[in-house]
Amino acid sequence: MKLLLFVFCLLPLLAGAQHRVAYQVHYAPHMSTEGLRVQVSVRTPKAEDSTYFHFANEVWGERDLLRCLGGFAGEGPSYRFRVVPDSNRIVVYHPRIRTVRFSYRVRQDAPEYTRDQVNRPRVTDTYFHVLGESLFMVPDALAASPTPPDMTAIIRWVGFPKDYVLHNTFASGVREQTFRGKLWTEFYRSLYVGGDYRLQQFSYQNRPVYVALRGQWQNYEESRLLQTIQQALTAQRDFWQDAGPARYTVFLSPTVTLLDSAWRGQSMRGEGLYQGFKLQSTNTPFNNWDLLRYMCNHEMLHDWIGGQITAAHEELNYWFTEGFTDYYAYKNRLRSGELSMENWVKTFNEDVIQRLYKNPERNQPNYLIKDNYWKNSSFGKLPYRRGALFAFWLDNQILKATGYTRSLDDLMRELRQSCLQPGQKFTDERFLVLAQTYLHEDISYEFQKYILTGADLPLTSPDLMEGFAVDNSQPVPVLKLTGESTALRERYLNTKPAAKPVAQK
Numbered sequence: 001m002k003l004l005l006f007v008f009c010l011l012p013l014l015a016g017a018q019h020r021v022a023y024q025v026h027y028a029p030h031m032s033t034e035g036l037r038v039q040v041s042v043r044t045p046k047a048e049d050s051t052y053f054h055f056a057n058e059v060w061g062e063r064d065l066l067r068c069l070g071g072f073a074g075e076g077p078s079y080r081f082r083v084v085p086d087s088n089r090i091v092v093y094h095p096r097i098r099t100v101r102f103s104y105r106v107r108q109d110a111p112e113y114t115r116d117q118v119n120r121p122r123v124t125d126t127y128f129h130v131l132g133e134s135l136f137m138v139p140d141a142l143a144a145s146p147t148p149p150d151m152t153a154i155i156r157w158v159g160f161p162k163d164y165v166l167h168n169t170f171a172s173g174v175r176e177q178t179f180r181g182k183l184w185t186e187f188y189r190s191l192y193v194g195g196d197y198r199l200q201q202f203s204y205q206n207r208p209v210y211v212a213l214r215g216q217w218q219n220y221e222e223s224r225l226l227q228t229i230q231q232a233l234t235a236q237r238d239f240w241q242d243a244g245p246a247r248y249t250v251f252l253s254p255t256v257t258l259l260d261s262a263w264r265g266q267s268m269r270g271e272g273l274y275q276g277f278k279l280q281s282t283n284t285p286f287n288n289w290d291l292l293r294y295m296c297n298h299e300m301l302h303d304w305i306g307g308q309i310t311a312a313h314e315e316l317n318y319w320f321t322e323g324f325t326d327y328y329a330y331k332n333r334l335r336s337g338e339l340s341m342e343n344w345v346k347t348f349n350e351d352v353i354q355r356l357y358k359n360p361e362r363n364q365p366n367y368l369i370k371d372n373y374w375k376n377s378s379f380g381k382l383p384y385r386r387g388a389l390f391a392f393w394l395d396n397q398i399l400k401a402t403g404y405t406r407s408l409d410d411l412m413r414e415l416r417q418s419c420l421q422p423g424q425k426f427t428d429e430r431f432l433v434l435a436q437t438y439l440h441e442d443i444s445y446e447f448q449k450y451i452l453t454g455a456d457l458p459l460t461s462p463d464l465m466e467g468f469a470v471d472n473s474q475p476v477p478v479l480k481l482t483g484e485s486t487a488l489r490e491r492y493l494n495t496k497p498a499a500k501p502v503a504q505k
Contacts, residue, residue, distance in 0.1 A: 019142045019151040019183075025135075027159040032124045035071065035107035040100075042139055047098050052140035053090040059133050060271065061374065062119040064109075068134065071105030089140060106135055115255040115267050118280040122253075127195030127214060129253055132168075133188040142183060151187060153179040160194070167199060167212050168192040169249055169275045189274040191251055200226050204233060205243045210276075213252040218259075219287040225252070228338070232297045235336035240304050240413065249276035250296070254283035261285055270295045272302035293338060294351075297329040309416050312425040315370040315383075319451050320426065323387010324412070326352070327395075330388075335493055341485035348392070349479050356385035357476040363454045389457055390450055396464045398438050399494065404465070407494040411438055467491060 022041040028034040044051060057066045064085070072081040072090075079102055080093040094100055106121050113120055122129040142149050157166055157175045169190040171177040179187055193212055200211040200222065211226055229250050237244050255267070266288050268281035277299035279292070305325045311317035330352070334344040356362055361378040362385075372379035395408035415434055419426055428447070436442050450457045459477050461469040467488035471478040481488060 019139070019149060020154075021136075021138060021142075021151065022154040022156075023136055024156045024158050027157075027161070027164070030125060031128065032108070035105035035123055036128060036130070036135070037071065037103055037105050038135065039103040040137065042101075043099050044139070045098075047096045049096045050091060050093045051100050053092060053137045054088055054140045054143035055090055055137040056088050056133055057085045058088075059131060060119040062117065065120065065134055067109040068107055068121050069104055070107065071103070073103050075101040088143075090137060104137070106130060113255070115282050116269075118255060118269050119271075124195075127193070127197065129191070129193050129251075131188075132190035132192060135192055136187070138183065145183075148185070149183045150181065151179075151183050153187060155179065164194060165197045165199060165212075166194045167197060167210065167249065169273050170247075172199065172208075172210060172247075172249075186274045189272075191249075191273050191276070191278055193251060193253075198222075202226065202230050204230075204237060204248075207244060208247050209233060210247070210249040211252070212249055215254040215257060215283055217252075217254070217283055217287065218285055219289060220292065224289075225292070228293050229296055231336045231338060232293075232300055232332065235332050236297075236300055236304075239332060239335065239409070240416065242304070244303070245275045247275055249273075250300075251276065251278040253278070253280050255280050257283040259285070266291060268292070268295055270299035272299055272307065277302065293333065294329060297333055298325055301325045301328055301332070304416060305412075309412075309419045310425045312427045315373050316366065317426060317428070318369060318373065318383035319366060319387040319390070320431065322384045323389075324391045326384045327388040327391035328412075331493075334489065341481065341489045341492075345479055345481055352385050352388045352392075353479065354476055355381070356389060357456075359385065362386070363456065365454050366452045386451065386454070389459070390447075393457055393459060393463060394435065394443070396468070397443075398435075399465045399492070401439050404491055404494065406438060409494060411435065465491065 020043070024039040026037040026039070028037065040053075042051070055066065055069060057064060059065055066083055066085045069083070069090075073079070074081075074092070074094060076095065078095055081102075082091040082093070084091060090104075092100060092102060094102075106123060108121060108123050113122065119131060119134075121131075121134050136153070138151070142151060155177050160166060160175070166173060166175075170179055181187060195214075197212045197214045200213075202209050209229070211229060213222070213225075233244075233248075256263075261284070263282060263284050263286070265286050266282055266284065268279060268291055270277060270279045279295055279299065281287070281292075302321075302325060305328070306321035309321075311321050330339070330344060330348055333339045334341065339347065359378050359382060361376070361382055364379070364382065369379055369383055373383075374380070391408060398411065399407050411434060415426070415431070418424055418430070418434075432442070432444055432447060449455045459470050459479075460472065464470065467481060467483035469480045469482045471480055
């Protein structure tokens with residue numbers, strides 16, 4: 001009885017600790033000039049005459065985002081607002097009350113964006129495309145929480161026409177939705193779109209998968225796109241033995257559309273979201289179907305590599321979170337049947353080995369990637385190719401050492417299971433310890449030399465499993481097949497049932 005009494009006394013305190021914010025997003029016929037009007041309502045712990053709100057001035061490489069914010073209006077005439085960009089803060093002055101209500105507008109800060117401005121709010125008369133972090137401000141006390149904060153958000157979409165498409169990473173076609181979860185990794189790692197988007201849908205193990213796209217794409221057929229996404233998703237979730245989240249969305253949006261050949265080539269960028277990913281690309285006669293398929297596989301893999309296998313050190317671990325993701329983007333395309341063994345070798349030579357050796361920064365040490373990743377495109381691509389080549393070498397080492405009974409696939413699935421435990425993240429040390437259990441030898445020296453220091457990995461035929469060879473007669477190594485492709489594919493993919501985890505034996 002005393003315990004029950006204690007719990008009932010504690011409930012009001014627990015309720016007061018819950019972060020709950022209500023939003024209303026209003027439609028306007030001329031959103032290109034009026035913007036999306038967002039009303040926010042928050043009940044504070046106690047009556048104050050001012051409240052701080054968080055709105056990031058920089059999100060995913062886009063700066064000065066507070067220029068996209070304006071039109072502040074309080075519930076009463078005594079509301080005043082002060083924008084503090086350096087602190088990512090909006091100060092709201094109001095009467096001494098507990099319930100704070102006001103509105104603001106989110107607009108584009110330029111009539112047209114360049115092809116590289118992919119994370120700025122896009123708000124036009126025909127559609128909108130806005131990241132959650134650039135649409136919804138939250139109380140500063142929530143954003144500044146020393147521990148990863150949970151929150152509840154009630155979102156109402158007001159005044160939108162009945163035939164107006166509304167879709168986001170949490171819901172589709174609803175006018176009122178409730179979010180409960182993490183602020184940074186879920187609520188703010190989201191995307192909201194609406195307007196002239198087209199929605200396609202299929203299911204995986206009774207879980208809906210949406211494809212939200214807009215624009216008339218040159219050289220892309222929607223039915224083929226849907227098939228590619230379904231093929232990649234099925235292969236990857238089967239590989240990880242993971243049915244995935246309750247819902248999932250792939251967003252495809254054009255940045256710049258040209259019908260002539262003024263721009264040659266294609267610029268495409270992908271980024272992972274909570275319960276999905278987005279692709280944004282130039283749309284020209286040079287649209288490349290193979291690039292789109294590669295990007296779908298790469299970005300989807302981040303659900304696990306970098307997502308569930310969370311890195312402890314961001315850019316310093318990009319050799320793994322980007323490099324091993326790139327390796328498995330190619331390997332899973334082979335696994336799904338999208339690439340033949342011959343095409344896989346050709347693609348790996350051209351996209352990984354050759355591009356790594358042509359990179360002027362290829363021998364730079366890993367620690368410099370942290371400082372230059374966002375500044376220099378050569379540094380930006382370095383961990384992808386260096387990590388992918390190291391993954392291929394390690395995969396072959398495990399296959400040979402275990403008599404083709406285990407591969408890097410088994411290590412990756414075991415690594416995922418360990419990183420899913422509370423408080424566990426990916427580190428170089430964790431990876432090397434696990435690799436040693438598979439190889440029965442320490443590869444710390446090789447890791448230090450080829451990943452951390454940046455020396456060229458001397459790939460030779462004896463390093464590789466039966467059926468692969470390397471031609472080192474030229475400055476750039478060339479990977480080759482030496483056996484029958486069907487048998488080699490089966491051996492390389494290690495198609496036997498998944499082995500028991502080594503570390504748990």
